[in-house]
Amino acid sequence: MRRPSREGRYAERVLQAFDDAGSPERIVLWIERKEGGVWAVGRAVNPQHRTSEEPRRDDYLFEGYEIDDALDTANAALGDDASVYEQDGHTGKVRPFRRVELTKPLERWFFGHARR
Numbered sequence: 001m002r003r004p005s006r007e008g009r010y011a012e013r014v015l016q017a018f019d020d021a022g023s024p025e026r027i028v029l030w031i032e033r034k035e036g037g038v039w040a041v042g043r044a045v046n047p048q049h050r051t052s053e054e055p056r057r058d059d060y061l062f063e064g065y066e067i068d069d070a071l072d073t074a075n076a077a078l079g080d081d082a083s084v085y086e087q088d089g090h091t092g093k094v095r096p097f098r099r100v101e102l103t104k105p106l107e108r109w110f111f112g113h114a115r116r
Contacts, residue, residue, distance in 0.1 A: 011101040039070035
């Protein structure tokens with residue numbers, strides 16, 4: 001499988017854990033900006049085992065125009081996964097998604113396009 005494309009992804013978190021059977025499990029959560037100014041929040045379990053690098057339709061937890069709604073959705077999902085992660089005995093901290101992670105790349109994109 002090719003390395004996944006990061007175009008449009010503004011922030012990402014990866015949790016390494018174990019599933020109920022004790023097998024390694026990788027959970028990837030991300031916030032991306034799609035065409036038309038749509039923010040999207042995705043969550044995939046073990047995407048490295050998929051035949052395609054493209055997210056599936058059912059990977060998306062949120063799609064909409066409000067950046068704060070995207071952050072709220074992403075942090076709620078991350079919080080849920082982190083709670084399970086901690087209950088399973090993992091002690092690593094998972095940092096929440098922050099607005100600045102989204103606004104800095106957005107400003108770079110906007111001002112880069114505005115100069116043309």
